[in-house]
Amino acid sequence: MEFLVTMTTTVPAGTPEAEVDDVRAREAANSARLAEEGSLLRLWRPPLQPGEWRSLGLFEAPDAKWLEETLAGMPLRIWRSDEVTPxxxxxxxxxxxxxxxxxxxxEFFVLFVVDPAKGGPADAFKEATAAExxxxxxxxxxxxLxxxxxxPGDGRALGLWRAGSPEEMRDILGTLPLTPWLTTETTPLTAHPSDPASRP
Structure with missing residues (x-):
């Protein structure tokens, strides 16, 4: 089973820089181990505000309990909160x-919400779904793609996409047959130094 985990880290004020560096180094080593085991599939950074420390992780786990045990064992968890989406x-x-x-x-994450009543007759929606x-x-x-x-929730989906620019990503989404029935939200992603996909 796959899970998307939004990981937000808040380092307590006054924490020595050497301690932060040590925890980050241990986190990177632990991420490499989880990737080798097949538990951590991908890591990204979403757009960040100044001073914000947040990552998005794609994990493979037998169930939510097993995943929580894995997340709890990550060194940064001492300062981090995790939001898990199955x-x-x-x-x-x-x-x-x-x-x-x-x-x-x-790369981009695109959240899709499909509303069958939004774009036209039921027959047209059925045809567009097949064309999609x-x-x-x-x-x-x-x-x-x-x-x-x-x-979770009716008509909701998440896509991981690749495009040369946000403009190209927008144009690609415009070619989807279900566009009249879709609401989308696009999040640009940047490379994470511990992303398993970037490892040689």
Missing amino acids: LAPHPNDPGPAASDGGADSP AVRTRELAAEGH ARLWRL
């Missing part, structure tokens, strides 16, 4: 292999 399989997901590599291509499956396969073959998951 990810369910999506029928249009290209599969885990598609998310490997791609470190040289800008075809289009996502094309975009996966072109290297733009890396992963796609269902999120």
Whole structure:
């Protein structure tokens, strides 16, 4: 089972820099171990405000309890809060292999919310849903769509995408047949030094 974990770290004021460096070094070593074990699949940094310390991690775990035990054992957990989102399989997901590599291509998370009543008649929505499956396969073959998951809640999904720029990402999303029924939210991602995909 896969989980997206939003990890927000707040270092207490007055913490010696040497202690922070030590914890960060141990966190990096622990992340490398989890990646080797297959528990940590990817790491990213979302847009950050000055002084903000936040990461997004894609984890593989048998269940939420096992994941919590893993997160609790990470060195930065002493200063960190974690928000866990379970990810369910999506029928249009290209599969885990598609998310490997791609470190040289800008990546984006796109949150999709589908409202069948928003864009037109039920028959049109059904036709667009079928066309969406075809289009996502094309975009996966072109290297733009890396992963796609269902999120908790009706009609919600999360995609990991690659595009040369935010403008190209917007244009790609505009080609989706379900666009009239979609609300989207795009988050640009930047490289994390401990991302397993960046390891040789």
